[in-house]
Amino acid sequence: MAETLTSVAIQQVKVYTEQLQRGMFVSRLDRPWTHTPFALQGFYIRDLEEVRQLQKYCRYVYVDITKTVGDVGANLRRLKRLNAGEGREPAALSSRNRAKAPANIPCRPVRVSHQAYPPPVSARKVASQAQKLFRQLEICLHEVMVQVSSRGPLPITQVTAVVEELVDNVLRSPDAAAWLARIRAKDEFTYKHSMRAGIWAIIFGRHIGLDRHELVLLGLACLLKDVGKLHLDDRVLRAGRRNAKVEREYRRFVDHSVKLLSAEPRLDPQVVNIVHCHCERHDGSGYPRGLRGDNIPVLARMCGIVTFYDEATNPRGEAFPVAPSRAVAQLYDLRGIAFHEQLVVEFIQAIGLYPTGTQVELSTGEVAVVVEQTYHHRLRPRVMVVLDCDGQKLPKPRLVDLAVDDDRKQRLIERGKLGPGDKITILQDLEPSKYPDVDVAAVRDRYLLQNRGIGAALTRLFSR
Numbered sequence: 001m002a003e004t005l006t007s008v009a010i011q012q013v014k015v016y017t018e019q020l021q022r023g024m025f026v027s028r029l030d031r032p033w034t035h036t037p038f039a040l041q042g043f044y045i046r047d048l049e050e051v052r053q054l055q056k057y058c059r060y061v062y063v064d065i066t067k068t069v070g071d072v073g074a075n076l077r078r079l080k081r082l083n084a085g086e087g088r089e090p091a092a093l094s095s096r097n098r099a100k101a102p103a104n105i106p107c108r109p110v111r112v113s114h115q116a117y118p119p120p121v122s123a124r125k126v127a128s129q130a131q132k133l134f135r136q137l138e139i140c141l142h143e144v145m146v147q148v149s150s151r152g153p154l155p156i157t158q159v160t161a162v163v164e165e166l167v168d169n170v171l172r173s174p175d176a177a178a179w180l181a182r183i184r185a186k187d188e189f190t191y192k193h194s195m196r197a198g199i200w201a202i203i204f205g206r207h208i209g210l211d212r213h214e215l216v217l218l219g220l221a222c223l224l225k226d227v228g229k230l231h232l233d234d235r236v237l238r239a240g241r242r243n244a245k246v247e248r249e250y251r252r253f254v255d256h257s258v259k260l261l262s263a264e265p266r267l268d269p270q271v272v273n274i275v276h277c278h279c280e281r282h283d284g285s286g287y288p289r290g291l292r293g294d295n296i297p298v299l300a301r302m303c304g305i306v307t308f309y310d311e312a313t314n315p316r317g318e319a320f321p322v323a324p325s326r327a328v329a330q331l332y333d334l335r336g337i338a339f340h341e342q343l344v345v346e347f348i349q350a351i352g353l354y355p356t357g358t359q360v361e362l363s364t365g366e367v368a369v370v371v372e373q374t375y376h377h378r379l380r381p382r383v384m385v386v387l388d389c390d391g392q393k394l395p396k397p398r399l400v401d402l403a404v405d406d407d408r409k410q411r412l413i414e415r416g417k418l419g420p421g422d423k424i425t426i427l428q429d430l431e432p433s434k435y436p437d438v439d440v441a442a443v444r445d446r447y448l449l450q451n452r453g454i455g456a457a458l459t460r461l462f463s464r
Helices: 048-059 069-086 123-149 157-170 174-182 192-208 210-224 227-233 243-261 269-279 298-313 324-335 341-351 403-416 440-450
Strands: 005-011 012-016 025-029 060-062 360-364 367-372 382-387 393-401 426-429
Touching: 012 440, 048 192, 069 403, 123 157, 123 174, 123 192, 123 210, 123 227, 157 174, 157 192, 157 210, 174 192, 174 440, 192 210, 192 298, 192 341, 210 269, 227 243, 243 269, 269 298, 298 324, 298 341, 324 426, 360 382, 367 440, 382 403, 382 440, 393 403, 393 440
Parallel strands: none
Antiparallel strands: 005 012, 012 060, 025 060, 360 367, 360 426, 367 382, 382 393
């Protein structure tokens, strides 16, 4: 076993799945937890079936040596001491890979409550209200930008009122709001990023159980965090690759935002503090003050994560957003380095591996769009099938609840009437540019509003 163990932190070792034993405490996987059926908090290996499941999904895992019990725990701790005594640098932390190795930065766990709110209602029940709120947000943020440009007073009262309504909407149905964050119009203004980040942040906060007041503060901070960019030169904002001088100029937007927002007596100082710290990074590599670990407020860490995610899924200057899995992979690689690891994992769990609005390839070869999450079965959401296995438009799109379909077929498999291969699964998410004629916004309207009297123009699924 000694040759297959690699230290990755003071309390963990890397173990290939063929060497797993009962009593080991699995603390991390070689992939996001949301890619697997396992619990997020880690677990003890109790029997061979759990080992087989780990071997099915992972090549290796990380085992907490302090929590591992029995003789195997004692052996792992002794091996750890021997490696430390010999002064060997583990392979996972070699100079070639050190940039991607999670930094060992002390940080208290964030208090999380996944049961703080009732189960969400169907997105269809609150879709109209969510769209109305999104339009109100657009109007409010446009007014913010106008006032910043003219040095006038910011409409803080109006923005706060809309954010409070948005929070209540997300508390009822995160999916209705997630649709708004996933759709990117071709003629959108730059402040749409802040709106999407605000929606993701409230969904994130709901998932971990923030109270309503904290959700409003977080939403406001995400919406207002970029107001200082209006004081930057256009060449700085639009620079594709910023050299050191341009980067220094760009980073001043945080100070500009703080100065503008601090002058507003109606704005809670905590919002200003979140904005001030949202570009700080867990390992101290952020700006403007180089804060690290616990010195960064929790809500600011969350704001930083959703900002990174939205910028990764909606890169500036690109015609299409990118597949969520690519953004999630980038974010996961930065856990424990740029971002607090626990919060990264919780955010991925909050939005799901296949966020609402994602285009996916099914095991049938068909292409579908995720229209709503199944919160107890995140890998089996509701999808709208729009293309057949040859990539051709279906005459009539088909709604499939993968969780319900899976349960029904499992019963038939147990009775010998179907084989395991008859189940429909998601193989992968797709880059939106792969099928540019799929009109995801129209899929949304068909699913959310088809029973609300919308016109044919809204129900069409493909742009001409």
